[in-house]
Amino acid sequence: MLRRMRFRHPKRPALLLAAALLLGAAGAYTVKPGDTLFSIARAHGTTVEELTRLNHLTGATIEVGQTLWLPGEVPPTPAPAAQASDPPALPQPVPAGTSQIAGVTVTAPARLRMGDAFVLRLSGPRAGQATVRFPSEVGEDVRLPNEKLTPIGAAGEYVVLGRVVLGKTTPVVYEVSVGGDLVRGSIPVADLGQTVQHLNLPPSISGKLEDPGRKAEDAAVEKAYALRTPQVWTRPFQPAVNVKAQSSAFGQPRTYVAGGPVLYHYGTDYPAPVGTAVLAVNDGTVVLAGKYPVRGGLVVIDHGAGLTSLYFHQSKVLVKPGQKVTRGQKIGEVGTTGLSAGPHLHLEMRVRGEGTNPAGWMNRIWPR
Ligand SMILES: [Zn+2]
Missing domain, CATH: 2.60.40.10 (Immunoglobulins)
Known part of the structure; x- marks a missing residue:
């Protein structure tokens, strides 16, 4: 991932790498006394037009206590038609090879x-x-x-x-x-057929990209991607949180700042209250566990065969590097730490360091 981005955008690799890790947020803004659409838009790096569109507003009137969704944030319980979802799993492939x-x-x-x-x-x-x-x-x-x-x-x-x-x-x-x-x-x-989402991140969030600890964080994760240990799982993969809704789908193409390059969402976001149990998707060994500037409360599990699962933004991390975990074991709790604007779990399933669709793994031993 790092190498590819450098190739495309040699002048701003650090910013782009971190931006690629950004999460779709599950939170929202609650209108306070004295707020106007203009002041809210300005404070969050967006426009009145964008807020109007996102929230289906019919005029400029807003009320104290009203919930407004901001760019890059999708309600956790939207109308079914508007709900984000991973691309549906392909039907059983026709064996092309043999x-x-x-x-x-x-x-x-x-x-x-x-x-x-x-x-x-x-x-x-x-x-x-x-x-x-x-x-x-x-x-x-x-x-x-x-x-x-x-x-x-x-x-x-x-x-x-x-x-x-x-x-x-x-x-x-x-x-x-x-x-x-x-x-x-x-x-x-x-292609996945998804339309580009323009996040227009506010400086309060994009500022975390400049955290001095980020370089070490990225290096630690890259090291985990490079692991090649024998496969340890023997059972199907299971969800990491017991929620169905998603606030941002896998593979979603995005721009993070106005006029910025299109980058992809390497995981799936599941909105859930802070404290919700985060479960290991399958057996493996914890290779990273701790608090990091961008990914927040992070756990990385090596399952062998070049496969790692990553759990971002947790409020609590309950495991330690080197620890063996089993499928369904609680490893932490949902939070909104690191580069996140609302409580949710960002789950990644990386194969030799590349993000793959988590939905393709669930309830089966191998993806198809
Ligand atoms: Zn995410």
Whole structure:
């Protein structure tokens, strides 16, 4: 992520990296005596027009105690039609692959979307000796082009975890080789079809991007992304909070400051009251736990196979680095710490450091 952003915007990498981590807020502004639409707009770096549009106001009159939603904030319980949601899960993919090389059958998804995690399935007597590469991702932050094969189920069956980088709609190319044989496949990638959201962040929030502790925070997270430990989960993934609503969907393209570049939301936001239990999505080892300037109360769990789950903005962190956790174990409590404007959990599921759609993981062992 860092490298890609530097490439695109070499002059402001630090700001952009931090901006990419920003959360959609679940809070709102309550009108106080003396407020006007203009004064509220000015204080939050937005315009009267934008406030009028967001709140469906019909005139300039506002009342003390009235709740106003600000740019980048979506009510936690909006009308069904307006509710943010992750892109729906794809139907079971048509096996496009089932390509055959001597002793190995390769099965790949027929199609993918930006931010999808997926697996290549390898079977056959020589599957365990195969080497898998994703040449389309070289230069796109692939840290280990030759990923390890993870045995599954029956003997001779393996999967390799892949993911589609957000912002990239060129086909994913994979290569599987055994000895001198090689099979090469290509999977088309579709956009998520989301319209760009313009946040126009107020300085009170964007100022956290300048926190001197941020560099160490980013470095610590990058280190977690680089981990390559054996897969430890054996059961399906479960939600991290017991809420259904989302205040900001995975993959949402955004600008954070007026005229700024379009960046993607690498996780999903779930609004919930401060103190709501945050649960481990699956078994793993805590690799980071503590308070950080941007991500706030943060826990990072390594699940092995290049997969990490991240939980941002917690009011309380109840685990320590090195600690083993089990699926559903309480690891902290929802809060609004760090770069956040209202209580919510921001959950990320990173595959080799790239954000993948959390919805694609829930209630299954592997994404499809
Ligand atoms: Zn978020």
